[in-house]
Amino acid sequence: MSEEIVTLTIDGIEVKAKKGTTILETARKVGIDIPTLCFLKDINEVGDCRMCIVEVEGRRGFATSCIQKVEEGMVVHTKTPDILEARRVILDLIISNHAKDCLTCTRSGNCELQELATKLNVLNIEYPGEMSKHEVDELSPSIVRDFNKCILCRRCVATCKNVQKIGAIDCINRGFESCISTVGNYSLNDVNCTNCGQCIQACPTGALHEKETIDDVWMKLKDKDTYVVVQTAPAVRVALGEEFGMDIGTNVTGKMVTALKRLGFDKVFDTNTGADFTIMEEANEFIERIQKNDCLPMITSCSPGWIKYIEMNYPELLPHLSTCKSPHQMFGALIKTYFAKKQGIDPSKIYVVSVMPCIAKKFERQREEMKNEDLCDVDNVITTRELSRMIKQANIEFTKLEDSEFDNPMGEATGAAAIFGTTGGVMEAALRTAQDTLTGKDLPQIDFEQVRGGDGIKRATINIAGKDIKVVAASGLANAQEIMKEIKSGKADYQFVEIMACPGGCVMGGGQPIKSSKIRSEVDVRKLRADALYSIDEKSTIRKSHENPIIKQIYKEYLNKPGSEIAHKLLHTHYTERPKYKLDLK
Numbered sequence: 001m002s003e004e005i006v007t008l009t010i011d012g013i014e015v016k017a018k019k020g021t022t023i024l025e026t027a028r029k030v031g032i033d034i035p036t037l038c039f040l041k042d043i044n045e046v047g048d049c050r051m052c053i054v055e056v057e058g059r060r061g062f063a064t065s066c067i068q069k070v071e072e073g074m075v076v077h078t079k080t081p082d083i084l085e086a087r088r089v090i091l092d093l094i095i096s097n098h099a100k101d102c103l104t105c106t107r108s109g110n111c112e113l114q115e116l117a118t119k120l121n122v123l124n125i126e127y128p129g130e131m132s133k134h135e136v137d138e139l140s141p142s143i144v145r146d147f148n149k150c151i152l153c154r155r156c157v158a159t160c161k162n163v164q165k166i167g168a169i170d171c172i173n174r175g176f177e178s179c180i181s182t183v184g185n186y187s188l189n190d191v192n193c194t195n196c197g198q199c200i201q202a203c204p205t206g207a208l209h210e211k212e213t214i215d216d217v218w219m220k221l222k223d224k225d226t227y228v229v230v231q232t233a234p235a236v237r238v239a240l241g242e243e244f245g246m247d248i249g250t251n252v253t254g255k256m257v258t259a260l261k262r263l264g265f266d267k268v269f270d271t272n273t274g275a276d277f278t279i280m281e282e283a284n285e286f287i288e289r290i291q292k293n294d295c296l297p298m299i300t301s302c303s304p305g306w307i308k309y310i311e312m313n314y315p316e317l318l319p320h321l322s323t324c325k326s327p328h329q330m331f332g333a334l335i336k337t338y339f340a341k342k343q344g345i346d347p348s349k350i351y352v353v354s355v356m357p358c359i360a361k362k363f364e365r366q367r368e369e370m371k372n373e374d375l376c377d378v379d380n381v382i383t384t385r386e387l388s389r390m391i392k393q394a395n396i397e398f399t400k401l402e403d404s405e406f407d408n409p410m411g412e413a414t415g416a417a418a419i420f421g422t423t424g425g426v427m428e429a430a431l432r433t434a435q436d437t438l439t440g441k442d443l444p445q446i447d448f449e450q451v452r453g454g455d456g457i458k459r460a461t462i463n464i465a466g467k468d469i470k471v472v473a474a475s476g477l478a479n480a481q482e483i484m485k486e487i488k489s490g491k492a493d494y495q496f497v498e499i500m501a502c503p504g505g506c507v508m509g510g511g512q513p514i515k516s517s518k519i520r521s522e523v524d525v526r527k528l529r530a531d532a533l534y535s536i537d538e539k540s541t542i543r544k545s546h547e548n549p550i551i552k553q554i555y556k557e558y559l560n561k562p563g564s565e566i567a568h569k570l571l572h573t574h575y576t577e578r579p580k581y582k583l584d585l586k
Helices: 022-030 081-096 112-119 155-163 198-202 214-222 240-244 251-265 270-294 304-313 317-320 329-342 360-365 384-393 415-422 425-439 477-489 516-521 525-539 549-559 563-570
Strands: 003-010 014-019 052-056 075-077 143-145 169-172 179-181 208-210 227-231 267-270 350-356 380-383 458-462 467-475 496-500
Touching: 003 022, 003 267, 003 425, 014 022, 022 496, 022 516, 052 081, 075 415, 081 112, 155 169, 155 198, 214 227, 214 380, 214 384, 227 251, 227 270, 227 329, 240 384, 251 267, 251 384, 267 270, 270 329, 270 415, 270 425, 270 549, 270 563, 304 317, 304 360, 304 477, 317 477, 329 350, 329 360, 329 549, 329 563, 350 360, 350 384, 360 380, 380 384, 415 425, 415 525, 425 458, 425 467, 458 477, 467 477, 549 563
Parallel strands: 003 075, 227 267, 227 350, 350 380, 467 496
Antiparallel strands: 003 014, 052 075, 143 208, 169 179, 458 467
């Protein structure tokens, strides 16, 4: 059945659009920009902020373009004097109850409210009025919540409730007292927040941001008695350039390494090497479970937001989790043991910094389970955004940097490790090693297209060594919930499950560069970043983790073999049932 097409006029331009399309979407397709604040495509389309108002001939009042559907013969005006004045008044009222510390705000220069104020020439506040005052919530190790900068757009609420199916935050109270808060108005640290940070990605202002720890890194870099090692996750290298005006998905590995060396780190290592270790241990664990038909399906454990989610919501399924630590935690443990011994450095003098696309890693690194001999595997986690701030603070012209290589002896990684940063990548990397191990052959099968792509859930049956393996890769906690329900009910017969907390995987992590709602509605950011990781994989000389010479060397010299006693001590962990709420909220 063919779709009905309507013809309308927007600002004098005749436009054809599918019936059911909104005025906003139709206008943007023909290059007519209508400002928005609360709008987030497919997530928050409610028309609350009223910034997107337009005039429709023959109708009284203004129409809200993000929810108003197009109609045959409709004549729309988006920038009449009345509309422009109304938008300025609306924006004036929003800003009147907004903190004015823009110069010191973490979102300065990348704030949708600030951008609109400039565009609409709102320079003075005509309606100052009374401002609401709220305490800043800084108890979470990952997220800072500052309602003084909130504009009540509810984008964070819709993301947490509808995309992630968590519902840790919502709008409470009424009228002037309305605010976004948690159950009982407690800290995010004390409720069912998973620290995924998708609320930060949705926020148009600085009301939500990561808990910044770069001052601690600067202090350690100045300390001559501290040996500071940095490691960078795969997804960081295909997003960092965006903070310096480069195209989305540009691979800036070489420039990133150069910048880190100029910042003064003693060693610059690649978390991808840690990912190769994860695959060695995880593939071995998977093979053992398959052979024993024990505790299947095995579920990946690389995503700390996901781990916290299952600990709170499905503790009865914890035995299904792989016991492997995430790549940066494994790597941190090896840096403070194998590397420290090799270099003759006191492990207590080593300070490991992980640059991650994920703010939940800030929570993960301080877990008691992530320690060895009372030393944390990782001492500090900074996000992609925080690294960009450090580079800017050091006055380094990032785009002009030459390329450098990661440091040895732990700087070599495979293409399999690179794809860890996108949904399906962990599973694909593990399958490459598992199939070679089970068959005893170097099989030509490299690409497992069945688990690639942007779908939130990807199911497939893959034949390995004559045995059909049913797998599923899910990203986003709403999709994780669906898979968990299948497993819990006994309806699922998967053998291997990959879950990432963030929709699309680490490339869309809570610590990645923030894109405006307009860019997010027009560009597939996930695909561009993921494609860059797949390109790294395709161009890699070695594309299977078990073929990495560094990995072979360290197992030979130190770890013995995957699953050995020392490997379990350093590279594996355990999980614990966790209450959703730390306080009595009754």
